[in-house]
Amino acid sequence: DKYSLSVHLEQSSVVENSRTNAVMAEFGKFYEQQYAVALFNSVRYEIEGGGNTQTQLLHRKDPLKNKSIFSGGLFQYLEESKKWRSRFLYVGDFYNISLYESKAAHDRGLHSKGVINCAGYRALTSMEEYLGLLNNSLSDTKAKAASAPFLKCPMQFPLILWHPYARHHYFCVMTEKEQKKWHAVFQDCVRHSNNGLSEECKVATPAFTDALRLYRQAKGHYGTWDLMCGNQAQILANLVMETLHPELKNLIVPRLKGKLQQRQRDWMLISDAVYRQVLSQTKTQHEALAQVCEVERPRLDSALRTDMDQIITSKEHVSGKIRALVLPRVEQLVRSKVQPYIHSILEALMEPTSRGFSEVRDILFRELVEVSKNTTNDRSSEKLGEHMDKISMLAFHPVKMQSCYEKMEALNLEGLQQRCDVSSPSVFIQRAQILMRQQMDNAVHTFEQLVHQSLDGHSGEDFCKIIQRCQDRVLKKYDYDSSTVRKKFFREALLQIIIPYMLKQLSPSCSPDLPKFKELIFEDFSRFILVENIFEEVVLQSVSKDIMMAVKEAAVQRRHNLYRDSMVLTNSDPNLHLLGEDTIDWAGQFGGVKGDRQGGEVANRKRKQIVSMIHLDGMPLPYESCQEVPGVDGIPEESEGQTEQDLETEKPVNPIQHVPIEKEPGSPDSLNEIRDLINPVLEVVEKDDEHFEMPPHVFVLSCLLKCDSVEEKPESIPRLIP
Template identity: 60%
Template sequence: MGDVLSTHLDDSRRQYIAEKTGKILKDFFQFYEDQYGVALFNSMRYEIEGTGGPQAQLLWRKVPLDERVIFSGNLFQYLEDNKKWRNRFSLVPHNYGLVLYENKAAYERQIPPRAIINSAGYKILTSVDHYLELVGNSLPAGPAPKSGAAPILKCPTQYPLILWHPYSRHYYFCVMTEPEQEKWLAVFQDCVRHCNNGIPEDSKVEGPAFTDAIRMYRQSKEQYGTWEMLCGNEVQILSNLVMEELGPELKSVISPRMKGKPQERQRQWIQISDAVYRMVYEQTQAHFEAVAAKCEMARPAMESVIRTDMDQIITSKEHLASKIRAFILPKAEVCVRNHVQPYIPSILEALMIPTSQGFTEVRDVFFKEVTDMNLNVINEGGIDKLGEYMEKLSQLAYHPVKMQSCYEKMDQLKLEGLQQRFDVSSASVFKQRAQIHMREQMDNAVYTFETLLHQELGKGPTKEDLCKSIQRILERVLKKYDYDSSTVRKKFFREALLQITIPFLLKKLAPTCKSELPRFQELIFEDFARFILVENTYEEVVLQTVMKDIMQAVKDAAIQRKHNLYRDSMVMHNSDPNLHLLAEGVPIDWGEEYSSGSPGEADLSAEKRRRAKQVVSVIHDDEAGLPYEPCPEMLSPGVPEKEPIPYSASPDSVKELRGLLAKDLQVESPQSATEPLANGTSPRESPQPPEPEREKSSGQQASPLNHTPHEPAPTVAGEEAISAPATPIQRLPSEEEADTDRPKPSDKETGEEVSGQGSHPYVQTTTEDSTGVQTEF
């Protein structure tokens, strides 16, 4: 359909697109340069004054599991150029970019892949009907398709997997069985979740400056609240920002000129939109790199001024804040009392129930995996098998299928009514952020367990002593997990409440307050104008008016045992210093240190073991007859290979798939999978720890040994990741708070792109009040 692009995107229209994109980017980068100085000052001030919170109890991985394959297997992909379905070997590396190869042999021969998909900004659909509905809404209403007309997409099976993006191209996959659909749905969702979170969390200046600039720019266009397309890295987010303005204009001009049946017009618009998105992406990338380099060159001079005049800048800012507070506070307090305060408890309750359930599920999955490993180490050779089991356990947090039962708890989050009142575009922002927290806490628990067990193995325990040591270490790690998960959840709740309420307050106050802000500019010394902005200070004052109510609401929730949160007074300050010293050692390679078999066998299979170690879940063996037959690596560490995951056999060739197409099957819309995915489970059910005690002032809990597993109450701890627009709180007032703000390693290296596809992270906006407290909202 090259003629479609040449017809509707001629030279004059391409020139208009380039000019419009340049104008939007110019306006945005003015906000970015302003916010860069503020973010730099806030970062340096916190570095000097910040004391942080209590130390986290769990360790975190300083060396991430790079060069690992998260998942692999076979999928059928629909190729739009020849309108045929082809079998593809699909692989998900550690950066969560979906890689498609012609087949497995092409992967093994290191032939370049057919496509690399960065899934940021995409939605995963399992229903053709739902997809056709979204596509039908992409163009203005035209002639209704005739009954019996061929749809834009015909899937030969009942189990499609469609990647839909509002601006970029779409990808169509299908599988032959429902278990396969559930498995790949979990994998794709994990890819989207991590690619969406594309701005590194350890970026203390560039990240906050960018997200603040996005928020300020959208507010200048009267767009408050969360933004669902805040997805991916900076270039992808900016491309989405441009398309949000440019897309409707092009649609109104191009759609009346498009010819053909409704289905054909839909295909044409998808192609046109994707072509425009690629043009915008390339132009945005060049502009952003230039502005980023400009700010980086100016940074040393700004740092010198900040170090020299830190006290004067702080004094000037506090004076400005006091003047703005005197003007704003009476109006803001009335607005908070009438429109926000009555809804805080209900918002918090809606957030806490699914989040608590998710955290509890993380705890239960970790307990079960370790207990299964312990039982199998006893029954299957002791320490000789330990390396194999620990290699699998170390990757538990990155296993999309095993973690799915934790992630899906957040699907229960409902904000109906609140979304309309507070202008929350989608609850997915909070869901995905909580899910990312879950993965981080699982990995922290696993890594802490690894470190303690490795230390214990240095003592040369017997088989019986090893069993007791594993159980004792498990209890120790669970206590630390309960404390850290409580800390993370309370921080997440405060962030979410601010993300919901602050934009609402700013929008309410804008008509009476925003026009008066320019008169406060004269209170800022010219030398400090790069580090103090009236707009930022105004927002900090508004934030302070509601912060007290939010802090109190979270503190009250911690007192209720049903939420499984520690009280603020129960703080374990650096309770285990020796453990943190262990984390300074070299990363553990379980496969090398504790591999079973004779030295000769190890030498012969070294390359095979190296490749297998890289795969968390599945790379199908050559001997496997069916492309969807489960691989032994998908089994739980405690499951013998002769007990595969119960996936039903399915056709394995494109020829059979064509046969299904030839029958002109009626497409059925599958039910979205809500049940937990089929995970390999141990042949034994093992006891799990009870709900931790919260009454001891030391923050310790009862031993989980010899107890039956506790059922996750409707309000038990859990967490899922916020993926889209919302802006998390970076630092909050720490009065009597037990939260920890230690830096976390970034795991979202989503460098792969497919022809300029969009992606989106969650927003991080940094503000600072007159006391020097930095916050994000």
């Protein structure tokens, strides 16, 4: 089997290498062209200026500083040994999932066993759903309805991370409560990783996205694309695999031998190996391509600033000529094929989106009322700091935000997927969910700043009135900003749906006429003015007016709590935008505990965790399932408040139950207890340059327990003992 797999991998490598080089070479041409255009647009915007809508809510730059999302124990299926093993998972502020042997290994700062970047993945909670996706991706080896999966979960609550090309990851937990919490966290990791490229890169990001779109359009693929996920290298790897994967499947799958489950497993191993090779190549080649463009940027920038007026005049002249040619065809298409459907598409988008943002407001209101009630009962500044510290991370609590996200899951664009080449609604669902999280964080951050500003010089008796006033002001600001954000989202979504459809209909008749307009562009300006881009701008401008009118009409109806564009909310807090953008350390200022007093690894281990652990009453969990590091639900952190000297002199902790060892444990009653007692202390623990090892007789006993057969024991023990 290993020999046949190596042969298949060798064949795949040859095809993969040539296909990756071909795709990157063609993409590179588009990228270099679009880089110059994006630089022109950026410099023009900088010179001419342009105002964005003034938001009422504040933003903060680094909300997750010194925070982590979630951590805990569960079981993972290991492909190498084909067995389930206990693992400790840690989800940090970058939403990558790090896997450790145990919580102790994480706390000691050991290297993780692996890190999962969730870009392009889907989080599943049932084997039936997973097998459906697996069978759809392997049509040649489609399983029968009654066939068994190639792995069985030891418990009935699985968690599976599925990717169309990369390795799949299998986990399971003991209870439904754990499953729901982990699923919400995994979904948030996927959502964050799929959120697109950084908008702070004003040239590189639009150049990349436009080049990718034009590349796919040249191949006949218009419309949204589900796999525009992750960073540039991951997106390009997905672009290569889009054509390479079917080709390899047709080449290799018919040659795989063995039972159905074995063929499925082998094909996934081959697909993952090929994907990792492609990802390595796309990363290297994209970095080289970006470096070439960055080196040339100063020269292009200088030429732009010198000839900006002439370039703009030349572009407007060419735009007028192209508009005169294509506008009649565009208007005919808009009247007959676009206008009749704009309102129905908008309604489909507005219903779940408005419900989701309304749910965000309801959750925000409930949490603020809870803070007010708790402050009324206990008016001490310490308690206020504790409650404010909890609410500060509300937007990044995937479990509390899950009800908002679920409202958006109801988005149904059935009928558009064939007509307008919309691959699936997931692109719009995830974008709206990210906007919900941003608006929640903006509202919470603004509330924090208002409360913090108002507390100066006031006693505990005034806390409740201050919180009530700040709550009312924040909710009004949220209503205005959420309306603005939703209307912008609707406009962008309509353009994403309609423009590709129009380009697909118009390109066959208009594209042959475009090259002749290149003669109207001076050679020195030809890098900054591309007729293909101008053609798309003309199409976009022709339908933008209809889209704007549709959104305005929806706002006038007030069915979804949208403000009219003519309404301008007066900024009642002129000094509010002068406040800081950083998160307020409520625990440090009001609770007397400084969050950053520790340094190095200790500070990393003591990051405040947003999602609290699960405690199962009366159920022993020897594999550390979700019992570590309590979070923000009022449970103190492990060793919280101790000084560094206290940490050095603390009592030894049982690595299984995480409680201080007061006396020697009694004799174990079963083989499992012996394993639980011995396995965690197999590793050498370093502390103050002293080495603690298990006694020799305990080590020999552990070796005996690890042997697979009696015959192996006499030979294994002498070799293993130091």
